[in-house]
Amino acid sequence: MPAFSTHAAGTAVSKEPDRLFAQPLAQVPDFAFNEDVVRVFPDMIKRSVPGYPTIVENLGVLAAQFAQPNSVLYDLGSSLGAVTQALRRHVRTDGCRVIAVDNSAAMVERCREYLNGQDSMFQELLPVEVIEGDILALDFQPASVVALNFTLQFIAPEQRTALLARIRQALLPGGALILSEKLRFNDLQEHALLTDLHVAFKRANGYSELEIAQKRSAIENVMKPDSLEEHRERLFAAGFSKVVPWFQCLNFASLIALP
Numbered sequence: 001m002p003a004f005s006t007h008a009a010g011t012a013v014s015k016e017p018d019r020l021f022a023q024p025l026a027q028v029p030d031f032a033f034n035e036d037v038v039r040v041f042p043d044m045i046k047r048s049v050p051g052y053p054t055i056v057e058n059l060g061v062l063a064a065q066f067a068q069p070n071s072v073l074y075d076l077g078s079s080l081g082a083v084t085q086a087l088r089r090h091v092r093t094d095g096c097r098v099i100a101v102d103n104s105a106a107m108v109e110r111c112r113e114y115l116n117g118q119d120s121m122f123q124e125l126l127p128v129e130v131i132e133g134d135i136l137a138l139d140f141q142p143a144s145v146v147a148l149n150f151t152l153q154f155i156a157p158e159q160r161t162a163l164l165a166r167i168r169q170a171l172l173p174g175g176a177l178i179l180s181e182k183l184r185f186n187d188l189q190e191h192a193l194l195t196d197l198h199v200a201f202k203r204a205n206g207y208s209e210l211e212i213a214q215k216r217s218a219i220e221n222v223m224k225p226d227s228l229e230e231h232r233e234r235l236f237a238a239g240f241s242k243v244v245p246w247f248q249c250l251n252f253a254s255l256i257a258l259p
């Protein structure tokens with residue numbers, strides 16, 4: 001039976017546990033953000049990404065420092081709207097609005113339900129628009145904050161610099177890009193250690209060896225992490241002037257990039 005917590009507005013936030021990879025699969029299909037993933041996504045991301053709740057909450061705090069009056073705050077690859085909601089709760093700057101974008105129809109549908117429910121529970125939240133679309137095809141408006149929270153790693157590597165350059169062009173003075181990613185490490189020993197510790201993190205969160213192995217093969221063709229050095233170089237190539245890491249937990253990190 002699906003577990004939902006239903007709010008007054010009838011908004012359902014799934015609390016269903018992630019068992020997507022618990023049974024042996026003859027062939028593990030490539031990972032996709034489909035209905036099955038959407039149903040378990042809050043549980044999946046919390047049990048898979050060390051530091052995720054800390055990053056999301058503090059993204060709101062960071063954004064409040066960079067938000068400029070009468071500008072847009074983008075949440076690119078918004079999934080169920082966790083970052084959007086953190087931005088809406090923390091930013092108090094006049095005339096700001098949030099634009100959340102995701103190309104998964106299943107994510108967008110559930111994201112809209114979630115954000116509507118939040119609107120009926122809290123006052124003074126920033127207005128939000130949720131767009132179903134490809135962030136590579138987005139026509140950016142002048143923006144003070146752009147969040148790419150674990151989204152760039154799903155973009156084809158050869159498209160990443162052009163996307164970051166378009167974000168850089170849209171950023172207003174005083175604004176920032178906040179980029180969170182899983183990292184790879186050029187030092188083999190460092191890479192092996194942090195990868196092993198990430199497996200230990202997943203095990204400690206109740207994932208079996210089978211679940212861990214099948215998830216790994218599901219994501220290996222669709223999610224391509226870069227090293228911190230690659231991120232820095234690409235951000236500079238895209239026109240950013242300063243890159244400041246503000247958080248790292250095991251092999252997951254978040255960076256502030258300034259225009």
Ligand SMILES: Nc1ncnc2c1ncn2[C@@H]1O[C@H](C[S@+](CC[C@H]([NH3+])C(=O)[O-])CC(=O)[O-])[C@@H](O)[C@H]1O
Pocket residue numbers: 033045056076077078079080081082083101102103104107133134135136148149150151154155
């Ligand atoms: N080209 C694209 N255009 C639009 N969306 C895309 C594209 N490619 C992938 N996505 C979307 O990017 C999201 C990545 S999840 C982000 C978590 C969220 N930020 C969170 O903080 O909860 C990260 C993860 O699951 O590890 C998915 O919802 C995809 O549909």
Ligand SMILES: O=C(O)C(=O)Cc1ccccc1
Pocket residue numbers: 044045048049182215219223
């Ligand atoms: O599960 C993993 O190993 C990850 O690297 C993170 C992740 C989290 C949610 C969806 C896809 C990847």
